[in-house]
Amino acid sequence: MDRFLSLLGRRFVKRRWGAIALLSTLAGFLAALLLHSAGWAQSSPLRAGGDTTIQNRTSQAYAQPAPNLSGNWLTLHQAGDRHFEAAFVTPPAPVNGGLGPLFNNTACAGCHIKDGRGMPVPGQLLLRVSLPRDSPAAASALPVTAPVLPADAHLEASVSLGNAPPVPGIGTQIQDQAIYGRTPEARVKLRWQEQPGSYADGTPYRLRSPQFEITLPNGEPLPPHVLVSARVPSPVFGLGLLEAVSESEILARADPQDADGDGISGRPNYVWDTETQSEGLGRFGWKANNPTLLQQNAAAYINDMGITSPLFPEADGSSEVDTTTLKANTVYVQTLAVPAPTLRQDPQVLRGERLFAAANCVGCHLPTLHTQRHEIPALEHQTIHPYTDLLLHDLGEGLADHRPDFRATGNEWRTPPLWGIGLTQTVLPYAGYLHDGRARTLAEAILWHGGEAATAREAFWAMSASDRTALLRFLNSL
Template sequence: MYKNLRRIFVLTSCFSCLLLPSITVAYDVRSGGGTTIKKEGANAFSLPAANLPMSKRLDFSVGNSFFRNPWIPAPATTEARDGLGPLFNTNGCQNCHVKDGRGHPPEALDTHAVSMLVRLSVPAVTEQQKQQLITHGSVPEPTYGGQLQDFAVTDYPAEGKIEIAYQSKAVRFADGTVVQLRQPTVSISNLHYGPMAKDTMLSARVAPPMIGLGLLEAIPESTILAWQDINDEDGDGISGKANQVWSVAQQKTVLGRFGWKAGQPSLMQQNAAAFNGDLGITSRLFPKENCTENQSICDELPNGGEFEVSDNILDFVEFYSQHLAVPSRRNLDSQQVQLGQTLFANAGCDSCHKPSVVTAELPDLPALSKQRISPYTDLLLHDMGEGLADNRGEFSANGQEWRTPPLWGIGYTQEVNGHTYFLHDGRARNLLEAVLWHGGEAESAQQYVLNLDKPQREALLAFLNSL
């Protein structure tokens, strides 16, 4: 049981400039427990859980095929894959979650956002709009709906074009080092269906990595709720809260886990919502096309049947997304990594990025059952300050709150996706910039990091890249 568990004693002698007490740090190379794989390179996020039996790997492969391969407009001879659009953001899940990894904001020469979308909403003013908050979490923009679709089927125009401009923001370390952050401003041009409402709120979201999602779903609800400290009763400045969101299947409000603001309760609903909002594909959970009353294109073009993605396909995609493995940690014998882990804890980062939890007992999903995992998240909402605010609420989340993103596998981003863009809108170009954007409840952690010297900063980044 302790084969992979190591205990490292980190002493102040690691760096003569570092004044820290001796500390014992325990860690496990297997971030995903028994599901963890040992894999590097571009496919490090795309393998099934290591403990998934061979009898279930065909189900994984079938789900992968529907996740990876493109969908096409109806009617088509390949009925299992038709129904795309007519308005959409992409024609396949892998286009956003490239290699099951992380999306990025559009580059200078990109004509479409591709692996980033923009949420749209307006303030709830009328009683009807306030009721919408219960089941939708926000009020969709009247003409363009809940998100901007920047693609359309052939011979039809897209809703508009997503554009991002950046302003520079300087941050200075105590040793005088200056880092230039970039503050994004999102706008929409080439609007085909007329102007948006004047009070429309925009929120850019890049696709998050797919690894370990079934394990996150398996964390007991009681554990997540026990991590809450809504009124900061312990006085540590951290006051995480769980999002409470609408379950379409259960027709009631439940705990939210998935999405940048924990706006989805389950992988099944997350996947079905992405099929509908991102690809324009209907299902039992979301049977309506993603057109508003002001857009006639959905009435003019044929669809792929009552439910364009069947329950059977949704089940396969759910199984696939539940069992994508987390790759093992690396470089754990490095003294620099060990120091970085101590700095991470001393900064208080592990107050939100919880390093260890045990999943529930799941008889129907034995590979995910009772696993000790290291996701580095509490799945709670935290106020991250004005700098990261999108000023757009989502169910219980306000405009400054975001779900703590899992950190496992973050050091593989460059080799899997060829970039190191982080945070909800990809504004951070590397991990250091991502840390420096932390504010609000994480202000003290940010200030701790700003007082680190260069060797200490490098140690902190070495630890993060070891995950």
């Protein structure tokens, strides 16, 4: 383009073109400029979700439909929005009956506040449980309070793929609420254990980790051999874009043997796909334990609310939500817009971005991915900037839950996307970070990293106060 400008100036001065020739040349220049700008716009970090990006930094930023939705897809999104917000009630009921009998919450929106994350509080904090793979007989110590909920075939297939066995009488998630006349599976109390620390420059900080007291209906504690993992709900915007990233692009980043010697060895999780009745690449959930958003939603219905669906039906094949409802709810989370980052010209933000890259945070939080074919046209062929590789990484003992999930070990977690993370506490004040909400700030979240991320964590720990501030300002701009 500089060469074009130089050529334009030289011809204008030497040949003294007439007005018509000059206007024609300028038109060509403007066309070239627009083409250049269009290419820049498609790949610009300002367009975090490609054409699904919106300019919204309010408390409702996560809850907007993708701006490129139209026609039937927008109508389906709006129907899904209603289902996402709807609270289920005890049956029989004319509308939204079927809650429970055991559950954690009554609505999708009850956990995903304003389509964002939840908090480590009753009704939002979920406790996943299982038995050690090598001691399934240990469950004999557990009293049976309720049958494992429907989806037995899914559980059996999961265990056959190496997943940890469910706990008899509980299943794979403790449901701490029940409808009238029934008893919850357990009573859960949470306390925080704090530990002090300081940065290399002497600045103090405090980290906290959750400690649980889980009491069964008979008054006995949950046996210590049962594996427990706490989870807070994740934001649900931008998920359809992640579903549209090709398997080949995800797997191209996998490096299980750390062949390049950078200390980072991302691994894919392979899980049971109930819809296709086959093994598939996991993408969703804290350990990438669901292959599709349809299955992720159906699993949330059955595990969090006790609601059966066509994917996880009753024994006779019936279900409490039908295919239309499950599909609309899935389209809703597939087509929520991605908020654009802010302050992209701020010198401190730009310095923070360079520090983020220099610390090799981008080794896992990969800035850019690309979408391919998807049934929803609005999601196809987008360049997106989610800051994730959708792979599993060992984050060390500090964050370990010691509970395997398909091929994910007890130390491994899927890289969570960072897009929109700067709006976390705008959407939900006092919301936390990491899988169990333990980190009250982004700085605390970084300081908990270990394992493959230990070098990046140490780089942040050793930074000057001004560099730490710049890096955090960059994250908060996303």
